[in-house]
Amino acid sequence: xxxxxxxxxxKGLWEELPPFRLVLGLCPxxxxxxxxxNGLGMGIATTFVLFGSNILVSMLRSIIPQKVRIACFxxxxxxxxxxxxxxxxxxxxxxxxxxxxxIPLIVxxxxxxxxxxxxxxxxxxxxxxxxxxxxxxGYTLALGALGAIRELLGNGSVTxxxxxxxxxxxxxxxxxxxxxxxxxxxxxxxxxxxxCFINAIGD
Amino acid sequence: xxxxxxxxxxxxxxxxxxxGVLAAVNKGTASQIEAQQLTFVKGPxxxxxxxxxxxxxxxxxxxxxxxxxxxxxxxxxxDGQANTIAFEEFGKGFGGDIGVxxxxxxxxxxxxxxxxxxxxxxxxxGARAKDDxxxxxxxxxxxxxxxVSVTKDGGQINAISGATITSRAVCDAVGKxxxxxxxxxxxxxxxxxxxxx
Numbered sequence: 195x196x197x198x199x200x201x202x203x204x205k206g207l208w209e210e211l212p213p214f215r216l217v218l219g220l221c222p223x224x225x226x227x228x229x230x231x232n233g234l235g236m237g238i239a240t241t242f243v244l245f246g247s248n249i250l251v252s253m254l255r256s257i258i259p260q261k262v263r264i265a266c267f268x269x270x271x272x273x274x275x276x277x278x279x280x281x282x283x284x285x286x287x288x289x290x291x292x293x294x295x296x297i298p299l300i301v302x303x304x305x306x307x308x309x310x311x312x313x314x315x316x317x318x319x320x321x322x323x324x325x326x327x328x329x330x331x332g333y334t335l336a337l338g339a340l341g342a343i344r345e346l347l348g349n350g351s352v353t354x355x356x357x358x359x360x361x362x363x364x365x366x367x368x369x370x371x372x373x374x375x376x377x378x379x380x381x382x383x384x385x386x387x388x389x390c391f392i393n394a395i396g397d
Numbered sequence: 398x399x400x401x402x403x404x405x406x407x408x409x410x411x412x413x414x415x416x417g418v419l420a421a422v423n424k425g426t427a428s429q430i431e432a433q434q435l436t437f438v439k440g441p442x443x444x445x446x447x448x449x450x451x452x453x454x455x456x457x458x459x460x461x462x463x464x465x466x467x468x469x470x471x472x473x474x475x476d477g478q479a480n481t482i483a484f485e486e487f488g489k490g491f492g493g494d495i496g497v498x499x500x501x502x503x504x505x506x507x508x509x510x511x512x513x514x515x516x517x518x519x520x521x522x523g524a525r526a527k528d529d530x531x532x533x534x535x536x537x538x539x540x541x542x543x544x545v546s547v548t549k550d551g552g553q554i555n556a557i558s559g560a561t562i563t564s565r566a567v568c569d570a571v572g573k574x575x576x577x578x579x580x581x582x583x584x585x586x587x588x589x590x591x592x593x594x
Contacts, residue, residue, distance in 0.1 A: 254411075259400065259404045269415050270411070272415075280423060281422075283428065283430045287430075287431070287437045288438070291437070
């Protein structure tokens with residue numbers, strides 16, 4: 195049974211939520227989620243690339259020859275990544291400095307290539323748009339959630355874009371920041387616990 | 398055969414279009430990116446070196462083409478005299494290029510300071526080149542004629558412990574800056590006079 199547009203969009207938010215349900219694209223998930231802001235920024239950049247590359251791949255799917263499709267996908271994806279990189283440098287420079295090498299690494303993010311290969315190359319433009327946007331937003335939320343948990347436990351407070359902030363010590367005055375959570379091993383443990391939690395309530 | 402031609406044509410056209418679009422975006426964002434770098438990376442370094450200048454060094458900058466690169470020079474004015482310039486040079490560090498903003502007083506031919514702008518060194522080790530003001534303060538008042546190197550190489554700069562490569566890279570960048578300065582001195586004097594007025 196063919197899915198509707200809405201279903202293609204919402205599957206990225208839960209059913210096929212990339213880092214937790216498919217366990218894909220984990221490198222940035224572990225690398226940049228030291229704070230909620232970094233996680234969301236990375237997610238938005240990936241969403242832009244995913245959305246753009248899905249549209250283009252879908253539009254060109256009848257022209258791109260089967261044998262060189264991966265090369266064509268990579269050209270399209272790499273172009274979008276470079277555009278994102280330049281735009282971030284031009285408008286959100288501090289975030290660009292923090293995300294550093296992870297922005298160019300979106301090129302090799304398996305989610306982006308995976309969606310181009312598995313979905314956009316076989317489906318109509320509108321459906322590919324819905325798919326790209328859904329998966330992208332799901333990815334952004336997942337990164338944001340993981341970043342929020344790690345920042346909250348590791349720093350004792352969460353700050354997003356300077357104004358929105360929450361301090362854990364207002365609720366628990368005796369809370370001591372657990373800096374282990376913002377280091378690399380904390381990322382693995384936090385991700386593992388989230389996977390466990392999501393699998394437990396998943397089906 | 399037909400298939401072959403199609404592959405070549407599609408790949409060629411796609412690459413060319415991608416190249417064209419990227420060139421356009423690059424051009425369109427270049428001035429905005431420069432402004433951002435001035436505010437977030439070079440700005441703080443320039444302010445640290447040229448603290449106390451009566452004019453804003455970032456507004457009073459000029460560019461000189463040296464070989465095939467264009468360099469920006471920032472002018473500071475002290476005691477009514479536009480006599481200090483700051484510009485950036487790069488050295489090869491442990492994790493990549495390290496940018497060092499170097500300030501030189503053109504009247505006394507002495508360094509007024511140095512500050513690290515961009516780096517990808519290890520936090521807590523090489524990154525101290527930027528975070529620890531004690532290290533870069535060693536460059537203050539060195540004459541431009543001196544060769545700059547770390548004590549391990551027979552020089553005058555105490556390296557950051559555990560980060561000799563980083564320290565060498567910073568010395569290297571400062572050395573390059575001194576060479577560019579000596580090479581372009583007359584040209585710099587000319588340009589700085591225009592700002593002084």
